[in-house]
Amino acid sequence: MELYKLTVHEVRDLIDSKAISSSDLLKSILGRINEVENKLNSFITIDTDSALDQAKKLDETRPQGKQGLDLVGIPYGVKDNISTKDMPTSCASKMLRNYRTNYDATVVKKLRDKGAILVGKLNLDSFAIGSSGETSYFTNTKNPWRLNKVPGGSSGGSAAAVAADLIMFSLGTDTGGSIRQPAAFCGIVGMKPTYGLVSRYGLFPLASSLDQIGPLTKDVRDCAIVLNAITGHDQKDSSSIDKYSYPDYRSFLFKDIKGLRIGIPQELLKDASLDVKNHIKKAAKHYVELGAKVEETSFKLSKYSVPVYFLISSAEAASNLARFYDINYKSEDHSPLSFDEIYIKSRTEGFASSVKRRIMIGNLALEANNYEDYYLQATKIRAMIRKELEKLLKDFDLLLSPTTPSVAFNFSSMEKDLLNTYKWDASTVPANLAGLPAISIPCGFSNDGLPIGMQLMGRPYGEGTLLMAAHAFEQSTDYHKKRLHALEV
Amino acid sequence: MKLSKRDIEKIAYISRLDLSDKEIDHYRQWLSQAFEYFSIIKEVETEDIEPMTRATEKTNVFRTDEQVKTNKDIEGKPLLNTQHDGYFIVPGIFEDDKQ
Numbered sequence: 001m002e003l004y005k006l007t008v009h010e011v012r013d014l015i016d017s018k019a020i021s022s023s024d025l026l027k028s029i030l031g032r033i034n035e036v037e038n039k040l041n042s043f044i045t046i047d048t049d050s051a052l053d054q055a056k057k058l059d060e061t062r063p064q065g066k067q068g069l070d071l072v073g074i075p076y077g078v079k080d081n082i083s084t085k086d087m088p089t090s091c092a093s094k095m096l097r098n099y100r101t102n103y104d105a106t107v108v109k110k111l112r113d114k115g116a117i118l119v120g121k122l123n124l125d126s127f128a129i130g131s132s133g134e135t136s137y138f139t140n141t142k143n144p145w146r147l148n149k150v151p152g153g154s155s156g157g158s159a160a161a162v163a164a165d166l167i168m169f170s171l172g173t174d175t176g177g178s179i180r181q182p183a184a185f186c187g188i189v190g191m192k193p194t195y196g197l198v199s200r201y202g203l204f205p206l207a208s209s210l211d212q213i214g215p216l217t218k219d220v221r222d223c224a225i226v227l228n229a230i231t232g233h234d235q236k237d238s239s240s241i242d243k244y245s246y247p248d249y250r251s252f253l254f255k256d257i258k259g260l261r262i263g264i265p266q267e268l269l270k271d272a273s274l275d276v277k278n279h280i281k282k283a284a285k286h287y288v289e290l291g292a293k294v295e296e297t298s299f300k301l302s303k304y305s306v307p308v309y310f311l312i313s314s315a316e317a318a319s320n321l322a323r324f325y326d327i328n329y330k331s332e333d334h335s336p337l338s339f340d341e342i343y344i345k346s347r348t349e350g351f352a353s354s355v356k357r358r359i360m361i362g363n364l365a366l367e368a369n370n371y372e373d374y375y376l377q378a379t380k381i382r383a384m385i386r387k388e389l390e391k392l393l394k395d396f397d398l399l400l401s402p403t404t405p406s407v408a409f410n411f412s413s414m415e416k417d418l419l420n421t422y423k424w425d426a427s428t429v430p431a432n433l434a435g436l437p438a439i440s441i442p443c444g445f446s447n448d449g450l451p452i453g454m455q456l457m458g459r460p461y462g463e464g465t466l467l468m469a470a471h472a473f474e475q476s477t478d479y480h481k482k483r484l485h486a487l488e489v
Numbered sequence: 490m491k492l493s494k495r496d497i498e499k500i501a502y503i504s505r506l507d508l509s510d511k512e513i514d515h516y517r518q519w520l521s522q523a524f525e526y527f528s529i530i531k532e533v534e535t536e537d538i539e540p541m542t543r544a545t546e547k548t549n550v551f552r553t554d555e556q557v558k559t560n561k562d563i564e565g566k567p568l569l570n571t572q573h574d575g576y577f578i579v580p581g582i583f584e585d586d587k588q
Contacts, residue, residue, distance in 0.1 A: 045516070067509055195544035209543045235552050239545060307527040318504065325505070340505075348507040358518055359504045360497075361523060367500065370490075370524075377530050379540035386541060418519075435544025 003028035022073030046120035069251030072115035080121040083202035092136035095350030105202020123157030152182030177428025180440035184403035184453020195435035199234030206314035224249035263396035265299035268344035279444035309429035311378040318362025367389040442479040490524035
C-alpha cells in the first residue's frame with residue numbers, strides 16, 4: 001500500500017493503531033515528492049530534514065487516539081504567502097525572493113501546536129494575483145491531470161501538491177476564488193471559510209476586506225478536520241470573529257440531507273461549457289435523489305460582481321502593495337540612489353507585470369476623478385450584492401453552481417484574452433464580496449478527462465451545512481477517488 | 490473610458506512604477522478597455538445605498554487593556570543577528586553614532 005495515496009482520516013487510524021509511524025508516512029510522502037515534484041513544480045521550498053526530525057520526535061513521544069489530535073504527524077504544505085518562521089516566505093515574487101519572517105502565521109502556529117508536519121512552502125501566482133498559476137517568479141506549477149494545463153490559481157501549488165499526493169493537505173488563500181478554482185482544476189476539495197472565521201495574522205494581504213485562508217484536501221472529511229484545526233478567534237487579526245462558539249466540523253458529516261433547500265442561480269450557469277453545465281445538472285439531480293429540494297433561482301446582480309470585485313480588490317491591493325520596496329524588504333544594494341529612486345526602481349524590477357497591472361487598476365479607480373464613479377460605486381453595489389445573496393439564502397440553505405465555467409486550460413492562453421478570463425470568476429467572487437463560506441468539490445469529468453468542480457455557497461458561519469451537503473454528495477459518488485494523473489503514465 | 494499617455498504616466502507615478510514608452514502604450518490601451526468593461530457598474534442606481542468596505546459587521550475592535558509579554562526572544566533571529574538585552578541593534582542614524 002502506498003501511504004501517500006491515503007487521506008488524513010485514513011492514515012490517522014493507521015498511526016493511532018501503531019500499524020505505521022509518522023516517519024513511515026513522511027518517508028512515503030518524501031519518496032513521492034522525489035519521484036514527481038520535478039514534473040510538477042508545486043513547491044518553492046522543501047525542508048526535508050526538519051520534517052524528518054519532527055516526525056522522529058513525534059514517534060518517540062506521540063500522544064494518540066484523543067480528540068484534537070487528528071493532525072499529529074500529518075505532513076502538509078502552506079502557500080508561500082503565509083509566514084513561517086523556519087522557511088522563507090517569498091509570495092512567489094522577485095521582491096521577496098530572499099525574505100524570511102521571524103514568526104509563524106496564526107494558522108501555521110495552530111497546526112504546529114497540533115503536531116502537523118510542515119514539509120514546505122507552495123507555489124502561487126506572484127503576490128496571489130492571478131488565476132492560472134503562471135505568474136510565479138520561480139516556476140510554473142503544472143496540473144497533475146495534464147502537464148500542459150494550468151493548475152489554476154492563485155493557490156496553484158497548494159492544489160497540485162494535494163492532487164498529486166505530495167502532501168496530505170495544504171493551506172491556500174482565497175480573495176476571489178484562489179482556493180476554489182485551483183481545487184476545481186485539480187479535482188480536489190477546497191474551502192473558503194466565512195470572512196473572519198480563520199485568522200489572517202501572518203498572511204501577506206492582497207485585498208484585506210476579501211482575503212481568507214482555507215484548506216485544500218483530498219476529500220470533504222479531511223476538509224472538516226483541517227477546518228477544526230485552523231479556526232478560532234485571534235486577537236492579532238482585527239477581522240477575526242469573537243463570541244462565536246466554534247463547532248466540531250466533523251459533527252456535520254454522515255448526515256441525512258433530506259429537505260435541504262438548494263438553489264441554482266441560472267446566471268452562474270449560462271457561460272459554462274456544455275460539459276460543465278451537464279455535470280452541474282447531473283449533480284442537482286443527484287441531490288434530489290438524496291432528498292434535497294432543488295430549484296432554479298436568479299441572482300440578478302451577478303453580472304456586476306466581477307467588475308465590482310476587480311475594482312475593490314485592485315484598489316485594496318494597490319494600497320497593500322505600497323509597502324513593498326527594497327528598504328523594507330531588502331533584496332539588493334541600491335546605496336547611491338535616493339529614497340524615491342530606490343522605491344521606484346525596486347518596485348519596477350521586483351513586481352511581475354500581473355502585479356503592476358492590478359496596482360495600476362487600483363490607483364486608477366481610487367484617483368480623484370474616478371473615485372465616485374468606480375471605487376465608491378463598486379462598494380455600494382457590493383452592499384447590494386450581499387443583500388441579494390442574504391435574501392437568496394433565506395429561501396435556500398445553499399446555492400449550487402459550477403466553480404468555474406470550464407475545466408483547466410492550456411498555459412499562456414489566459415494572457416491573450418485577459419478581460420474575458422476575468423469573467424470566469426463570476427461564480428467564485430460573490431462569496432468573497434459578501435463574506436460567505438463556499439466549497440468546491442469534484443463533480444465529474446469533462447469529455448477529455450479533466451476534473452470539473454461544483455461550488456456550494458452558504459450563509460455566514462454555515463460551513464457545517466456546506467460540509468454536510470458536500471459530504472453527502474461525495475459519499476454517494478466516487479469522483480474524489482479518481483486519480484487518472486498524467487504522472488502515472 | 491479613454492485614457493491618454495499623460496493619464497498613464499500620472500497613475501504610474503502614483504504607483505511608483507517606472508514604465509517604458511512601450512509599456513505606457515500597452516497600459517493606455519489595456520486600462521482603457523478594462524475601465525470600459527468596468528463602466529457597466531454605472532448603470533446601477535445606488536443613490537440611497539451605503540458603501541460596504543468590509544465583510545463583517547464589526548465596527549471597531551479593542552483588546553482588553555492588559556499588559557502582555559513582548560516577543561523579545563525571537564526564535565531563529567533570521568532578520569537581524571545582533572541583539573542586545575532583547576532589543577535589536579541597528580546601524581546609527583546620527584553622525585556621532587556612526588563609529
